[in-house]
Amino acid sequence: MGKRLVGLSLLLLSCLMTMAGKPAKISLPLFMAWDGEGSFKAMKNDSAVEAYLLRLKRSHIDGLFMEGKPQFIRRIAPIAKRVDIQLHVWKPTMIMPDSVFMHQHADWYSVNRNGVSCVTKAPYAGYYRIFCPREKKVIKYLTKTYLEYAKIDGVAGVHFDYIRYCDIYLPKALQPKYHLDQTYEMPDYDFCYCHRCREAFRKKNRIDPITMSDPASSKDWAEFRLQAIVDLANSISGKVKKKTGKMVTAAVFPTPEMAKRMVRQDWGRFKIDAACPMIYNNFYDEGIDWIGKCVKESLATMAVRKDLHAGVYMGALPDPKSLQEGIESAMDNGANGVVFFTAGNLTDDQLKVVEAMYRKYAGN
Numbered sequence: 551m552g553k554r555l556v557g558l559s560l561l562l563l564s565c566l567m568t569m570a571g572k573p574a575k576i577s578l579p580l581f582m583a584w585d586g587e588g589s590f591k592a593m594k595n596d597s598a599v600e601a602y603l604l605r606l607k608r609s610h611i612d613g614l615f616m617e618g619k620p621q622f623i624r625r626i627a628p629i630a631k632r633v634d635i636q637l638h639v640w641k642p643t644m645i646m647p648d649s650v651f652m653h654q655h656a657d658w659y660s661v662n663r664n665g666v667s668c669v670t671k672a673p674y675a676g677y678y679r680i681f682c683p684r685e686k687k688v689i690k691y692l693t694k695t696y697l698e699y700a701k702i703d704g705v706a707g708v709h710f711d712y713i714r715y716c717d718i719y720l721p722k723a724l725q726p727k728y729h730l731d732q733t734y735e736m737p738d739y740d741f742c743y744c745h746r747c748r749e750a751f752r753k754k755n756r757i758d759p760i761t762m763s764d765p766a767s768s769k770d771w772a773e774f775r776l777q778a779i780v781d782l783a784n785s786i787s788g789k790v791k792k793k794t795g796k797m798v799t800a801a802v803f804p805t806p807e808m809a810k811r812m813v814r815q816d817w818g819r820f821k822i823d824a825a826c827p828m829i830y831n832n833f834y835d836e837g838i839d840w841i842g843k844c845v846k847e848s849l850a851t852m853a854v855r856k857d858l859h860a861g862v863y864m865g866a867l868p869d870p871k872s873l874q875e876g877i878e879s880a881m882d883n884g885a886n887g888v889v890f891f892t893a894g895n896l897t898d899d900q901l902k903v904v905e906a907m908y909r910k911y912a913g914n
């Protein structure tokens with residue numbers, strides 16, 4: 551065999567090995583649910599946990615986004631593995647209301663257009679203590695936290711939530727609860743005007759945003775903030791994927807357009823494996839068919855391609871018929887799957903619907 555032929559054979563062999571060794575693309579199962587440590591508090595032993603997970607598994611809830619402390623995730627991961635449920639750690643990203651942490655790191659938090667930090671006064675609700683996305687120590691801290699979770703044996707991925715600014719506009723149906731009628735960008739809910747953000751914007755655009763007479767009309771200022779969240783999401787996602795090979799997903803607002811306008815979250819540009827828009831139709835005074843409309847719009851407008859699992863709110867789809875319509879609306883408009891909020895709220899009748907929908911859509 552000539553030298554050239556040997557070279558070609560080796561090349562061919564290495565190509566074949568690369569193909570064989572390349573891990574198959576892992577994706578989310580068709581049906582998933584959000585769940586948390588609180589659901590398991592009353593369960594005295596592992597067999598109770600296993601029975602709880604098996605009930606979901608039998609109806610083809612094959613994956614969970616699970617919120618909980620590391621020791622809880624470590625405890626539950628082997629049980630989920632045994633039951634064959636894909637386990638992702640669901641961890642809020644920009645919200646950190648722990649009072650000790652907050653006062654130790656007060657400068658990491660965002661500041662509104664009145665110059666008031668959310669450490670001093672939380673917008674909307676007491677837990678709304680939101681980080682500044684331009685503080686490098688925040689990004690470092692979050693990356694470390696997600697990496698720790700991703701490294702837990704049996705964990706398939708990490709799941710971002712609240713990866714955004716404070717709500718400029720609350721969903722329509724929620725505004726009366728806070729005695730608000732949000733027809734413009736109100737300064738109390740307009741973030742972040744901290745020293746970092748103002749200085750970085752001033753350097754780039756030669757104006758301090760807090761001095762602008764109508765900051766809502768500045769496209770540069772809006773884009774500057776959208777970019778901060780996109781950069782943060784992609785930085786953490788990139789590091790988690792590179793160092794662990796695990797999946798990264800996010801709970802996001804119903805469509806990229808709505809997310810940009812309401813919470814400055816341009817999730818269409820997130821480089822993640824899957825987005826799970828929370829298409830909670832009742833929050834927006836919308837019908838069930840709106841779920842499919844949002845799925846369709848999101849698929850058509852997201853700038854970076856990724857899978858889409860539609861998040862549905864069980865309170866908006868309480869009976870089996872409405873749940874079936876919700877799932878069909880999402881799936882018939884191109885969703886890769888559906889995520890239920892929450893696992894603990896699924897009744898036996900609803901699980902029967904999920905099972906029937908699995909037979910209809912699995913393998914499509």
Ligand SMILES: [Zn+2]
Pocket residue numbers: 660661682683684685742743744745746747748
């Ligand atoms: Zn800031």
